[in-house]
Amino acid sequence: MQHRLLKWFHQNKRDLPWRTNPSWYKTFLSEIILQQTTVAQGLPYYQKFIQQYPDIKSLAKADEQSVLHLWAGLGYYSRARNMLKAARIIYTEHDGVFPQDYKTALALPGIGPYSAAAILSISYNLPHAVIDGNVIRVICRLYAIKEDTREKNTLNRIKKHATKLLDKKAPGDFNEAMMELGATTCTPRQPLCQSCPINRFCIAYKKNLVIKIPYKSKPAKKKKLINLVGVIKNKSQICIMRRPDSGLLAGMWEFPILEIRDWDNLDIHYDRFKSRFELTGQLGIISEEMRQIYSHIDLRFKGIILNTAKKSIHKNDYVDVKWVDFSELKNYAIHNAHKKIIAWLADQ
Ligand code: SF4
Known part of the structure; x- marks a missing residue:
């Protein structure tokens, strides 16, 4: 053989x-x-x-x-x-x-x-x-x-x-x-x-x-996560943050997120988002729901634009913050889910 x-x-x-x-x-x-x-x-x-x-x-x-x-x-x-x-x-x-x-x-x-x-x-x-x-x-x-x-x-x-x-x-x-x-x-x-x-x-x-043959039993169900993804804008610049060096998507850059239970009561979620990042500003458009499947996680998310007059922002668990032009986003290691947000932004 x-x-x-x-x-x-x-x-x-x-x-x-x-x-x-x-x-x-x-x-x-x-x-x-x-x-x-x-x-x-x-x-x-x-x-x-x-x-x-x-x-x-x-x-x-x-x-x-x-x-x-x-x-x-x-x-x-x-x-x-x-x-x-x-x-x-x-x-x-x-x-x-x-x-x-x-x-x-x-x-x-x-x-x-x-x-x-x-x-x-x-x-x-x-x-x-x-x-x-x-x-x-x-x-x-x-x-x-x-x-x-x-x-x-x-x-x-x-x-x-x-x-x-x-x-x-x-x-x-x-x-x-x-x-x-x-x-x-x-x-x-x-x-x-x-x-x-x-x-x-x-x-x-x-x-x-x-x-x-072969037989493989069904895998355990994926954990469902829902995120509100904030595209925080100050004039032409957009805020991105770097995730901690351990855990899911460790070290990757992304737009700041808020984990929520469902899409009901969006107004309350916006307020929670603003208070989490200590922001004031005006809410803009919201995207359609997007989806990213990971090995153990089924992530659904929507982008929301928020225009703010100040660049001060609370980092929460993130380890770094940058304000960049849209054209500079490509220079950062942004994970796939949030690349979909970039594609949505490009269409606005
Ligand atoms: S099952 Fe696979 S190993 Fe067996 S004969 Fe077919 S191709 Fe070859």
Whole structure:
């Protein structure tokens, strides 16, 4: 099976920039960027990062705001912050080289079992099996594992199979081949079993169970949040604030917000907004409802323009405040939800 899969991989692998003149740094960047992201979405970000930070030294020396700014739009901003922290540790504590020891790699910020196994196997040919969504699907089908893949026991079983299957002579290629097979052939819906290089070994295929496997129970419901987003204007300038360095969207810039329960009694919410930020001024137009879905949060929000004569404002929990022209907003790492507010403002 290993031989067939590797042969297929070498003949069919996608032409991706981190596969040309590969290095641990390229693998590190691409693996962090591609977590919870498709190749199509992550590719332009990889290209921006490798251009701006071509090596570990340039990334380690980058400031966080520049990294967040380049990352803006990709979501999961803690990944960008952790990538930068890891780069700094690699540069200062590991002589600028990704550590080869699995436990030392795992101790780096943002490096979990998946990234550690991927980087160590692809860059150093070390025998660590990668387990991601694609590999889970392929293994469940190969062995007709019907149990819930959200369960720890099921994942342990999958891990054992993955470790046993791993080609010890070419672990990096084998891991990449498994992920590639899952991404291009053993897809969630309508897998291309007829042309699959390992269909003769696949129990789900033989038993006609492919569409039923893998099974994953429904996730817990997302928390619902409603925000009133204040676009506070003083002549041509707009107020933006930076969120604290921990928690949701840590360190990102945004327009000041007020969390509310629902859209009823808007007048009361406006007054609460003004008193929260210690503002006086005139309320302007309000936007339609907008929405942003995060992994655990379903956020609904509306923008409201407020014209104020003074620039004094209460920061609350924010760590920084800036008054900027509309054209300067693009220079700040503003998270995706509030980019929708910018798009709305551009239409006014
Ligand atoms: S035969 Fe079908 S289900 Fe089995 S591994 Fe190949 S693509 Fe996946």
